[in-house]
Amino acid sequence: MKILIIEDERPAATRLKQLILDILPEAKIDGNLESITAATEWLMANAEPDLIFCDIQLADGLSFEIFNRVKVTAPIIFTTAFDQYAIKAFKLNSIDYLLKPIGTKELTNAIEKFKSFKINPLVDIYQLQELLIPKQKDYKSRFMVKIGEKIQAIQASEASYFLSEERVTFLQTFEGKRYILDYTLDQLETMLDPKKFFRLNRKYISSFEAITEIHTHSNSRLKIKLINCKDNDILVSREKVGEFKLWLDDN
Missing domain, CATH: 3.40.50.2300 (Response regulator)
Structure with a gap:
């Protein structure tokens, strides 16, 4: 044979x-x-x-x-x-x-x-x-947020990062504005275009453009600095570092 x-x-x-x-x-x-x-x-x-x-x-x-x-x-x-x-x-x-x-x-x-x-x-x-062959998925392009008595559309492209804090999820824009969303980060992770957004850890999903600094940290982790973010301890876990670097290369 x-x-x-x-x-x-x-x-x-x-x-x-x-x-x-x-x-x-x-x-x-x-x-x-x-x-x-x-x-x-x-x-x-x-x-x-x-x-x-x-x-x-x-x-x-x-x-x-x-x-x-x-x-x-x-x-x-x-x-x-x-x-x-x-x-x-x-x-x-x-x-x-x-x-x-x-x-x-x-x-x-x-x-x-x-x-x-x-x-x-x-x-x-x-x-x-x-x-x-994976079919092209339609990712979420905008989010409806409540501002006072008004409901406004925020484009996904306006989001610099998403933050989970005290069981509340926020959308942070590049202009520094913050809005409450009715989604968890786990839900958002499946809705957002993975070419544009990356789940850094349990608290943050970041766009590529929002990352201003990347530093090596202990235990093979990376420390990230985001635009308009006061949190100085945003870490990418050791398990995600390889995937994160590939994502950066693709962008």
Whole structure:
């Protein structure tokens, strides 16, 4: 049996290869191929394998692009770190795919499924793509706040940060005005565009533009200074520092 591995994480590819050989000692394995370009070129230059193991997220994009560039009729078992509930839902269809880290039992079941059926991957690839690629979410663009007897709309773009204090949530604008909201920070975290706002800790959600200073702090934490904020002890926890730095890079 000829098997092709398309996987951009070398440790994952090495482990997968060993797991396959433990189950199918006679298998001839090619790869790993780490990109859409490399996989496309290989498939165009070689006879199709009997089975393909393909990661969804590759170094140069989503692997679905491979099948837009070259016709593939070989069965495909996708490997992915996407949500396991989506995986369970899609298993109802004829194609199979595995959640990382891949276990021996799951891999054995997938290979047995391959042996039992001759799967045409092109039937379901585009349905799989629609399921796994997150759809554009509509984030909250404005908040209705009460000012005396009036109700006024405040645009999300006017918010420098959101603060929870004594069980009350406030919206602070760049102009230094503060309004009470009827949402918790947990609720706001799901409503706000994550490209523009970040949950610093239990008390603060900040916009990128509101951050004026960042300092290293003890225990690998970061201390943040926000515009129009008197709190000098706003800390990003050690667990969130990595995610926070990635968010800063994206902005």
